[in-house]
Amino acid sequence: MKLTINGDVKEIKDGIVLSELLVIENVEMPEMVSVQLNDEFLKQGEYQTITLKENDEINFLYFMGGGA
Amino acid sequence: MITMPQSVYDEIVAHALRDNPIEACGYLAGINGEVKYAIPMKNTDASNEHFSFDPQEQFDAFKKTQKEGLRLISVYHSHPETPARPSEEDIRLAYDPNVSYIIVSLAAETPDMKSFIIKNKTVEKEEINII
Numbered sequence: 001m002k003l004t005i006n007g008d009v010k011e012i013k014d015g016i017v018l019s020e021l022l023v024i025e026n027v028e029m030p031e032m033v034s035v036q037l038n039d040e041f042l043k044q045g046e047y048q049t050i051t052l053k054e055n056d057e058i059n060f061l062y063f064m065g066g067g068a
Numbered sequence: 069m070i071t072m073p074q075s076v077y078d079e080i081v082a083h084a085l086r087d088n089p090i091e092a093c094g095y096l097a098g099i100n101g102e103v104k105y106a107i108p109m110k111n112t113d114a115s116n117e118h119f120s121f122d123p124q125e126q127f128d129a130f131k132k133t134q135k136e137g138l139r140l141i142s143v144y145h146s147h148p149e150t151p152a153r154p155s156e157e158d159i160r161l162a163y164d165p166n167v168s169y170i171i172v173s174l175a176a177e178t179p180d181m182k183s184f185i186i187k188n189k190t191v192e193k194e195e196i197n198i199i
Contacts, residue, residue, distance in 0.1 A: 007134045032163045034123040041123070061130060062164035065113070065120035067157025068091060068147045 001054040012052070019047040021058065033060045069195040070142060070168055070183055072096075072103040077198055079106045081179045084146035084172045087111070093119040095126075096142035096170070097133045104138055111145075118157070119145045142183070144170035151175055152182040154191050162186035168194050 003012050005025065012021065018037070022030045035042045036059045042050065052058070076096065083092045083106070095107040107129045111119040133140055143164070147155075152173035154162070162169060165187050172181045183194040 006130075029163060034126065036127055059127065059130065061123070061126045063120075063161070064093075064126065064143055064164065065118065065161050066145055066169075067119075067155040067161075068117045068150045 001052075003052060003055070004057040006059055016052055017048055018042065018050045018052060018058070021052060022047065022060065025060070027060065032063045034063070035060045069197055070101050070103060070170075071197045071199055074198055076103050076106050077181065077196075080144050080170070080172055080181065083108050084148075084174055084179065087146070088174055089116045089148045090114055091116060091119040091146050091148060092172075093121065093143070093145040095129050095133075095140045096144060097129075097136070097138045098141045099138050101141065103142065106144070107132075107140075116148050140167060142168045142170050144172065147171055147173045147175065149175055152180045154184055154186060159186055159189055159191060162189075170196075 001012060001014050003010055027033055030047060031044060038057050091111055093111050094109045096103045097107055098104045109121050109125055112122050113120045130140060152171045168183050169186050170183045172179055183196050185192045185194050
């Protein structure tokens, strides 16, 4: 199926859940990313339960912070 | 190497001075290592020792640059009282491997800006080419 991931259209196997997609996208620490599915924020606890569908748009951004 | 217009350099420094003593922070939009413009962000920590971005504001910046065919290629923040080098916290929290990390220090009389690539907790200095 086709998914749009951070603006890029990619062919991804059918039936995967979001947490699997983050692994495919080399996200080593999924707890440090914020995810929007079709412009809606997801909660961390949903990553393993939401099955992605054809033409879904997924954007993920890393937590950004630091010190001095 | 990252290439940055003088106007963007000046804007980052002005942002750091304006928010001082709070840490200023923001994204730089660009493509292929060339900065086009700065996107000042709110420091949700409102601290002189820490900064964090607001996720909603992050996505707003991301989507704006996507529509323009640009990317978020750098993150900048200020060090009001310490040198322009990544702190332990900066390194620990540098999760995004796709951006460079720019620090502007206000510790000395003249602001000092440096850029770094931080991957797997390893820091590498990156040259800033001002045009």
